[in-house]
Amino acid sequence: MSWPVYLRRYLSKRQRGRLLNLFLFALCGFILFSLLSTNSKSSLKQPLTRDAVIERGWHAIPDYTKQRKGPGENGAGINLEGTEREEADELAKKWFMNVIASDKISLDRSIPDSRSPQCKALEYDVNKLPTVSVVIIFTDESFSALLRTVHSVVNRSPPQLLQEIVLVDDNSSLPELGEKLVKHIERFGDLVKLIRSKERLGLIRAKVRGAREARAEVLVFLDSHCEANAGWLEPLVARIAESRSAVVCPVIDSISDTSIAYMGGSAGGIGTFWWSLHYSMGGIPPEETRRRKNPEIDYIRSPTMAGGLFAANREYFFEVGAYDEEMDIWGGENLEISFRVWMCGGSIEIIPCSHVGHIFRAGHPYDMTGRKGNKDVHGTNSKRLAEVWMDDYKRLFYVHRMGLKDQDVGDLTSRHELRKKLQCKSFKWFLDNVIPQKFVPDEDVFAYGNLQTVGGLCLDTLQRLENKGTIILGVYFCQGGGSSSQAFSFSKDYEVRREATCLQVDHKNPGNPKRNALIQPCSDATKVQFKHTKGGPITHVESGLCLDVDGVESGGDVYFTECNTEKATQKWTFQKYFD
Ligand code: UD2
Numbered sequence: 371m372s373w374p375v376y377l378r379r380y381l382s383k384r385q386r387g388r389l390l391n392l393f394l395f396a397l398c399g400f401i402l403f404s405l406l407s408t409n410s411k412s413s414l415k416q417p418l419t420r421d422a423v424i425e426r427g428w429h430a431i432p433d434y435t436k437q438r439k440g441p442g443e444n445g446a447g448i449n450l451e452g453t454e455r456e457e458a459d460e461l462a463k464k465w466f467m468n469v470i471a472s473d474k475i476s477l478d479r480s481i482p483d484s485r486s487p488q489c490k491a492l493e494y495d496v497n498k499l500p501t502v503s504v505v506i507i508f509t510d511e512s513f514s515a516l517l518r519t520v521h522s523v524v525n526r527s528p529p530q531l532l533q534e535i536v537l538v539d540d541n542s543s544l545p546e547l548g549e550k551l552v553k554h555i556e557r558f559g560d561l562v563k564l565i566r567s568k569e570r571l572g573l574i575r576a577k578v579r580g581a582r583e584a585r586a587e588v589l590v591f592l593d594s595h596c597e598a599n600a601g602w603l604e605p606l607v608a609r610i611a612e613s614r615s616a617v618v619c620p621v622i623d624s625i626s627d628t629s630i631a632y633m634g635g636s637a638g639g640i641g642t643f644w645w646s647l648h649y650s651m652g653g654i655p656p657e658e659t660r661r662r663k664n665p666e667i668d669y670i671r672s673p674t675m676a677g678g679l680f681a682a683n684r685e686y687f688f689e690v691g692a693y694d695e696e697m698d699i700w701g702g703e704n705l706e707i708s709f710r711v712w713m714c715g716g717s718i719e720i721i722p723c724s725h726v727g728h729i730f731r732a733g734h735p736y737d738m739t740g741r742k743g744n745k746d747v748h749g750t751n752s753k754r755l756a757e758v759w760m761d762d763y764k765r766l767f768y769v770h771r772m773g774l775k776d777q778d779v780g781d782l783t784s785r786h787e788l789r790k791k792l793q794c795k796s797f798k799w800f801l802d803n804v805i806p807q808k809f810v811p812d813e814d815v816f817a818y819g820n821l822q823t824v825g826g827l828c829l830d831t832l833q834r835l836e837n838k839g840t841i842i843l844g845v846y847f848c849q850g851g852g853s854s855s856q857a858f859s860f861s862k863d864y865e866v867r868r869e870a871t872c873l874q875v876d877h878k879n880p881g882n883p884k885r886n887a888l889i890q891p892c893s894d895a896t897k898v899q900f901k902h903t904k905g906g907p908i909t910h911v912e913s914g915l916c917l918d919v920d921g922v923e924s925g926g927d928v929y930f931t932e933c934n935t936e937k938a939t940q941k942w943t944f945q946k947y948f949d
């Protein structure tokens with residue numbers, strides 16, 4: 371190596387060697403420094419510290435020890451009066467929520483911490499947990515509801531965990547969701563990303579779009595009218611870190627659609643389903659209660675999820691099939707992902723220490739029409755899931771949706787292939803192992819189908835809504851094949867029942883010779899039993915009365931009365947008897 375003459379003149383060989391070392395050391399240092407600093411510029415690749423968040427001028431994280439004052443604080447509702455109230459009522463016809471009240475409430479409002487004391491006492495090492503991308507999809511959402519969702523996530527997530535929020539705008543047309551939204555989220559820097567879809571995707575494809583865009587190890591989905599509660603994120607992420615195939619849901623607290631009050635909730639239940647493929651909630655079964663050692667904290671194995679609010683390992687989410695992207699707009703994807711995850715080796719769980727509020731709206735503030743003018747997106751989405759995942763049990767769905775049997779719902783090949791590739795278990799396995807308490811109307815019963823008496827008349831709910839409490843039954847012309855309002859089972863527990871409701875004799879006016887035939891929620895504790903053989907009477911065991919009907923008139927009510935073997939109107943036959 372040749373040194374410049376002047377250096378050779380003034381420095382000894384040893385000094386020159388030291389200088390060289392120093393230079394090389396400085397060079398390495400410089401390279402290392404530049405590498406690190408470019409990395410911290412795209413700092414979202416790195417978990418952020420809380421200090422870094424504040425330093426970057428993002429929204430200051432409110433101090434929860436301070437009492438905030440103002441409309442809606444501490445989760446209070448807003449009571450509007452006079453013309454404002456009239457205006458809000460008018461607007462509710464379009465929004466299905468009180469947008470005026472929502473606009474009055476701070477985007478950073480405080481809400482009551484709905485966790486149990488045990489949950490509050492838990493500590494997590496957030497530096498050891500994986501980071502999170504929160505995906506929030508929306509179409510024409512109320513500006514304040516959407517941004518309160520975003521603010522609540524920023525405010526109540528440990529900065530070390532929250533890598534990014536991905537907003538997916540599903541082709542909204544409201545002007546305030548344009549530039550005004552972009553300006554508003556600037557304060558969050560690159561913590562919040564906004565993706566705009568030029569075409570309407572529907573919520574299923576919008577969620578997949580957001581998931582593809584997400585970069586963190588864990589994905590969390592939220593609806594665009596939520597409020598994340600204190601400590602909501604840590605327990606979700608911790609459970610996924612422990613079990614990669616756990617798809618976990620927070621407890622969904624309720625936010626009033628009329629006053630926007632944060633109303634809290636409890637982790638007292640699991641997700642189930644109706645054979646019509648609507649989501650439903652149920653009590654925690656006794657086996658699950660026994661398995662959970664600490665009822666305040668331990669996760670709850672849930673057969674299904676509501677759909678909107680959940681977290682999953684991002685790679686696992688895609689491995690297990692993300693969503694069926696041929697499903698359109700709204701509905702069905704929540705049961706599809708639930709059945710699929712369980713059947714393909716994962717689990718759906720509710721994490722009682724994680725709470726997120728959600729505004730439950732009575733209608734959809736957006737167009738529900740799917741592709742090709744489809745007005746029944748829930749129906750066609752559900753048929754897709756029934757065909758792929760429910761094996762022969764899809765018959766029970768078609769009892770409710772006979773009209774869909776011949777309906778084309780598009781190609782299912784890739785979803786069938788997915789099920790094969792993942793070697794998923796059968797739907798019977800799911801019923802037996804994940805939701806053994808689910809009543810299967812045509813299995814484990816003595817008889818099933820319509821229940822016919824003379825004159826071609828069948829026992830019928832007459833479209834009276836049995837989920838709204840007790841109803842009186844009647845008769846109607848038999849519908850042959852299978853009609854949901856005429857579907858009854860004679861169970862092995864000797865109940866005459868439907869999916870979740872049971873036949874009962876009206877206990878009012880016991881002296882009355884005609885006692886109403888009611889249908890009411892079944893009870894495990896007190897089973898209402900009947901005696902029956904093919905073509906014979908339906909006899910109430912407790913009172914000894916028999917099911918009867920006046921004349922042979924369609925639409926008439928049925929009742930219980932003294933048994934009379936001579937009377938043709940007391941002879942009943944189920945469509946199908948087993949053995
Ligand atoms: C529930 C779920 C919802 C979804 C749905 C069934 C909860 C709390 N919510 O209905 O996430 O699983 O059941 O499909 O469990 N959206 C779009 N594009 C559309 C339609 C909706 O982006 O075409 C957005 C919408 O702005 C909202 C989200 O999707 O953020 C869910 O819609 P929703 O709130 O109307 O559904 P929800 O709560 O009745």
Ligand code: MN
Nearest residue numbers: 593678728729
């Ligand atoms: Mn919602």
